[in-house]
Amino acid sequence: MSEKSSDKSTTNNDISTATFETFETAWCPGCGDHIILTCLKRALTELGKNPHDVLIVAGIGQAAKTPQYISANAFCGLHGRALPAAVAAKIANEDLTVVVNSGDGDSYGEGGNHFIHNIRRNVDIAHFVHDNQIYGLTKGQASPTSQTGHVTGVQVNGNINIPLNPMLLALAMGAGFVARGFTGDPEQLVALMKQAILFKGYALLDILQPCVSFNKINTFTDYKSRVTPLPDNYDRSDLNLALKTAQIFDDKIPTGILYSVEKPTYHAQQAALADGKSLVKRPFKLSAVKNVMEKLV
Amino acid sequence: MALNILIGGAAGQGIDTTAAILEQLLKHAGYYVYATRDFMSRVRGGHNFILIRFGPDRITSHSDRIDCLVALNEESVQLHASQLADKGFILCDSSIPTDDSRAIHIEMTNTAKDLGNPRVFGSVAIGALLRLLSLDLVHIAETLKRHVPSSALDLNITAAEQGYDMVAPRLSEPAGDYRHYLTVSGNQALALGALASDVRFYAAYPMSPSTGIMEFLAEHGKDCDIVVEQAEDEIAAINMALGASFTGVRAMTGTSGGGFCLMVEALGLSGIAEIPLVVCDVQRPGPGTGLPTRTEQSDLRFVISAAQGEFPRMVIALRDQQDAYEQTIRAFRLAERYRIPVIILSDQYLADTTSTVEPFMLTKSAAEREANDNQDLADTTPKTSAFDNGYRNYQLTEDGITPRVYPGHPNYFAAADSDEHDELGHITESPEVRHQMMNKRMRKLDKLKTELQEPRLIGSPKCKTLLLGWGSLMGPLEEAIALLEKDHPGQVSALVFGDIFPLPVGQLQALAPQAKRLVHVEQNATGQLASLIRESTGISCHSGILKYDGRQLSGEEIVSRLKGEIIHE
CATH class of the missing domain: 3.40.920.10 (Pyruvate-ferredoxin oxidoreductase, PFOR, domain III)
Known part of the structure; x- marks a missing residue:
């Protein structure tokens, strides 16, 4: 059974559900997931979201435990499969605010195919990738974003694969909103989350976070020394600039919104959704089905 | 004639x-x-x-x-x-x-x-x-x-x-009175059943011989308010169907055996997260790519045991077009009532065969939802945490069935969890809770078993030879029994299973002891129905008529193979 964290009393029955509550987590002390969860709650609260209209979707992994720790609707699915479930939930009920919180392994490895194709689908969801460049739940193997040379219990001679560049891949696939945050800058992170949620269409926010247990290379200090917020006058509508910026990942890592241009969403283009009413709220159309049957006579 | x-x-x-x-x-x-x-x-x-x-x-x-x-x-x-x-x-x-x-x-x-x-x-x-x-x-x-x-x-x-x-009349055949009947294929009848059930979301990856379902639903998607989504793969298709179903719409996915292989993990997600799901497997010969456009009944043992772990499921084999329509409606109802995956087994023969059928019964009741779902509940249970506001997604109940709420409910949260979980849907490793939750899920089968439909008996119950078949072989078996009636009246009957897992055993157990010979007739090489019957009842068949060349047995072929094997004894 989950236990309530100590910040609020649970002894009475008068619990407000209009706020996003936190539950005791199973994350390591110092894990970036704590900050992401706090920022997520803040972003949703500041946007005035009712927890009952919010759906948090995750796959499997440490980051993917996020829906367990926040009072909102929760879908904890299979490893790598958060996106298909999330987009379908949004397709069926567009009145929901759908946020995917999952890790780099879940989002880019096991779920890589869904990542690519859901950018193309452009359903209006926000995808927050907790990117610590390592596998946490399975205890320290290389993830798709692990840097080359990273030595792990499996990559014993160092990771020989080229790290996946989620920013560049998303831009190449035509994503409308591509951003990067860092748990060491919570103010920026909350702002990025809010803009990703408000963005009409698929919004990718890759969040750099340290893994205190398994990634001894990309530590908080390491990230802190490299992250560089994009300047105020950065042009978010310039795709070429975004493509160029996305390739920078060395002693400098740009953070902020690399690209933001709205494109026709899935809902705007799907004929069956044209009238703008959520599928889940529409009445059964007996006469339409009757017409279909009559055509077969 | x-x-x-x-x-x-x-x-x-x-x-x-x-x-x-x-x-x-x-x-x-x-x-x-x-x-x-x-x-x-x-x-x-x-x-x-x-x-x-x-x-x-x-x-x-x-x-x-x-x-x-x-x-x-x-x-x-x-x-x-x-x-x-x-x-x-x-x-x-x-x-x-x-x-x-x-x-x-x-x-x-x-x-x-x-x-x-x-x-x-x-x-x-x-x-x-x-x-x-x-x-x-x-x-x-x-x-x-x-x-x-x-x-x-x-x-x-x-x-x-x-x-x-250019020509002159050669043959003539007396006509019947079927002008006002429908002409439908198995795939179309299945899709019509889904429409009548108020399906709102269908995700699939094109795969012969199941693609006709997707095409039919897509054609009528705009008029009937259905989103048909072509997924990037079958894994996405079934996870999409689950995501949509979780929100409260009726959702379905369909494929053939190879695609079903990719769906297997999510079948278990439906089982443990108790998200209603209808999956159709339109069988074709495997393994691997097999014979993509041909027919077989070789996925039975696979679909009844697919996915790791144990969870309740139901498998319905479609026997003809009428069955395809009615059982699809029933599949949606049972999936929702028990919060389980229901697998519809069709095959290429039925999927692609068009037949004259009486117009299907279309009523509002097929689209009606479970009365207890997404309601406000009498809030009497003590609250244990901020997550607990009187509704528990996996509340332990006598029959194992917990009413659902949908995301967006003003008072409660909907939660789905693929990890083992407590009543609220929170991850747990407690041995007690695990035990309770496994029992809760599995005891749904007790009630489900009371709703099973017995197989259809063709011919006399007092036969000497009882043929046992399932799914699309019903039609050919029916013709075979009719042909045999002329020379061997009352001697050969057939029992054809539609509900196949859990296997309804009442009629089989009543008829089997009277028959001298039990012969299973199947489109596979290993006699999958026969082994399921043996496993469920201890009853063994004496012989089998098996075909696995990708072509359906005809009524005439069943008769000739039966004569060779049995009647001349």
Whole structure:
């Protein structure tokens, strides 16, 4: 059974559900997931979201435990499969605010195919990738974003694969909103989350976070020394600039919104959704089905 | 009696359209029509054929004995002339070289060319065939209208009229009264059942022979408020269906065996997260790519045990078009009532066979939802945390069934969890809770078993030989029993399973001890139904009629194999 964290009393029955509550987590002390969860709650609260209209979707992994720790609707699915479930939930009920919180392994490895194709689908969801460049739940193997040379219990001679560049891949696939945050800058992170949620269409926010247990290379200090917020006058509508910026990942890592241009969403283009009413709220159309049957006579 | 037309040709010659037009014309003339498709997995060339059987009475099986061979190429003559019945004929273009005395050569290609469009040669053949069958051209215009572009309509009518005048009547068959019946394939009937159930979301990856379901739903998506999404793979398709179902709409996915393999993990997600799901597996021969456009019943043992771990599920095998419609409706209802995955097993034979059927019963009740779902509950349980506001997604109940809420409910949260979880849906590793949750899920089967439908008995319960079959072999078995009645009245009956997992055993246990011989009839190599029966009841079959060459047993074939094996003992 989950236990309530100590910040609020649970002894009475008068619990407000209009706020996003936190539950005791199973994350390591110092894990970036704590900050992401706090920022997520803040972003949703500041946007005035009712927890009952919010759906948090995750796959499997440490980051993917996020829906367990926040009072909102929760879908904890299979490893790598958060996106298909999330987009379908949004397709069926567009009145929901759908946020995917999952890790780099879940989002880019096991779920890589869904990542690519859901950018193309452009359903209006926000995808927050907790990117610590390592596998946490399975205890320290290389993830798709692990840097080359990273030595792990499996990559014993160092990771020989080229790290996946989620920013560049998303831009190449035509994503409308591509951003990067860092748990060491919570103010920026909350702002990025809010803009990703408000963005009409698929919004990718890759969040750099340290893994205190398994990634001894990309530590908080390491990230802190490299992250560089994009300047105020950065042009978010310039795709070429975004493509160029996305390739920078060395002693400098740009953070902020690399690209933001709205494109026709899935809902705007799907004929069956044209009238703008959520599928889940529409009445059964007996006469339409009757017409279909009559055509077969 | 019935007559049997075979239209043969290469892929790309339009035999599908020609057959569809002909089927409709025959039904308009009052006949019962049953058409099976034998296609190769290629877009051009090869050899394809369609068998159209029609007559004044119900037809439930194809037959390999043909009366009219419409040969659109030379190969069709070579391959099928030996199947011709006594008074049978071959209708072909004058350019096809054959000295078969039964051949009627007409100018199909040249007539079409003279009319200015080589593609209307099929209509010349249709016109000629109608005359050969002593039928008229009354319905030709309205039928062609549904199959050819309006710009080519007049030309096609002229072509049919010219074909009609080229020949004289040869055969005639009394008509029935089926004008107002439907013409549907198994795939279409299944999709209609989904429409009648108020399905709102269908995600799939195209895979023969299941794609027809997706195409049919997509065609009517806008009018019926259904989103049909082509997924990037079958893993996405089933996870999408689960995501949509979680929000409260009825959702479905469909595939064939290979795609089902990819769906397996998510089948377990449906089981543990208790998200209602309907999955259709339209079987084809495996393993691997197998025979993509052909038929088999070899996924039974796979789908009843697919996915790691243990969870309740139901498997329904579709037996004919009527069943496809009604059982799909039932699948949605049971999936929702028990919050379980329900697998519909069809196969290529049923999926692609079009048959005359009485218009399906369409009522609002099929679309009605579980009364207890997404309601406000009497809030009496003590609250344990901020997550607990009186509703528990996995509340332990006597029958294991917990009402659902949908995301967006003003008072409660909906939670789905693929990890083992407590009543609220929170991850847990408590041995006690694990035990309680496993028992909660598994005891849903106790109630589900009270809703099982017993197999259909064809023939007398006091038979000497009892045939045991399932799914699409019902039609051929029905014809086989009818054929056997003449020489062996009352001796051979068949029991055909629709509900197949959990296996309803009542009728089998009542009939089996009386029969001298039990023979399972299946389209697979290992006798999967027989082994399931043995496992569930201890009853063993004495022998089996198995076929796994990708082609369906016909009623006649069952009779001949049965005679060879049993009756002469």
